[in-house]
Amino acid sequence: MLFDFSGTLFRVESTESWLRAVLDETGHTLPEPELRATARSLEAVGALPGGASPVQLPAHLAGVWAVRDESAELHRAAYTGLSRQVALPDPALYDSLYERHMTPAAWSPYPDAAEVLRVLRERGIGVGVVSNIGWDLRPVFREHGLDRYVDAYVLSYEHGVQKPDPRLFSVACAALGADPRQVVMVGDSKEADGGAAALGCRVHYVDHLPVTDRPDALLPVLHLVG
Known part of the structure; x- marks a missing residue:
């Protein structure tokens, strides 16, 4: 079988749990309403692997999205590309989010x-x-x-x-x-x-x-x- x-x-954790974990791990904070709004935005763009698909796929990511699972590099490029559509307090957080989803805790x-x-x-x-x-x-x-x-x-x-x-x-x-x-x-x-x-x-x-x-x-x- x-x-x-x-x-x-x-099943991967919720987008809000994902974002909270990374903010906690990296020592960043967001006001609660902003954190929840950011999580909703990340979910809408499909940034969490294993989570919701993008509501609308950006044209510049369409090519890599179609073959995202064929290599580690393509997978990272697709999902960090999606997450970068959402403003975060530190540019390093985009890679931190990607790293988080690969952990057993997620x-x-x-x-x-x-x-x-x-x-x-x-x-x-x-x-x-x-x-x-x-x-x-x-x-x-x-x-x-x-x-x-x-x-x-x-x-x-x-x-x-x-x-x-x-x-x-x-x-x-x-x-x-x-x-x-x-x-x-x-x-x-x-x-x-x-x-x-x-x-x-x-x-x-x-x-x-x-x-x-x-x-x-x-x-x-x-x-x-x-």
């Missing part, structure tokens, strides 16, 4: 993620994580105790290919030694994760919701495999 990362097994597993992965391991079913991403998410899984259940990580930036390109799913199936026709891909994006269907994988979708609003959406996948 293959899983997407963001919005499927884990991510929370969905409530049923551990149980689902544990049961799959007990049943002897191989598990792979296939993610469009520009950084190494393995420390997030280790910090939250889920790395023990994952047999393979296939990350777009490490292969220069991003979902829905079937090649990324093919790499994942090969890493598990699995026939794609016997594999289920679980994700939150019909556009990206649906690419697995081109190989013959079954695809199961979950909603990309806050952790508190999605307590058990992963549990049904246990009925999709023997």
Whole structure:
């Protein structure tokens, strides 16, 4: 079984939490109304990876946005480019925000993620994580105790290919030694994760919701495999 990362097994913190953490870490302060307004602006421009998509994508970022998950450099350029549309008290904060989202503290597993992965391991079913991403998410899984259940990580930036390109799913199936026709891909994006269907994988979708609003959406996948 293959899983997407963001919005499927884990969810990133809220944009306001993200901004507050970075301001605290760097010793900056903003009046409360300004902090909340800035967080709303950052959310609107889509500055938080794993958060909301841009309401309107600037023309000068359209090219890098389309291929943002193909390398670490492109990913950083896309998201720091978006965040720079919003005024912050120190130019260094744009990179600090980007660094924050790559930390385990910025991510929370969905409530049923551990149980689902544990049961799959007990049943002897191989598990792979296939993610469009520009950084190494393995420390997030280790910090939250889920790395023990994952047999393979296939990350777009490490292969220069991003979902829905079937090649990324093919790499994942090969890493598990699995026939794609016997594999289920679980994700939150019909556009990206649906690419697995081109190989013959079954695809199961979950909603990309806050952790508190999605307590058990992963549990049904246990009925999709023997």
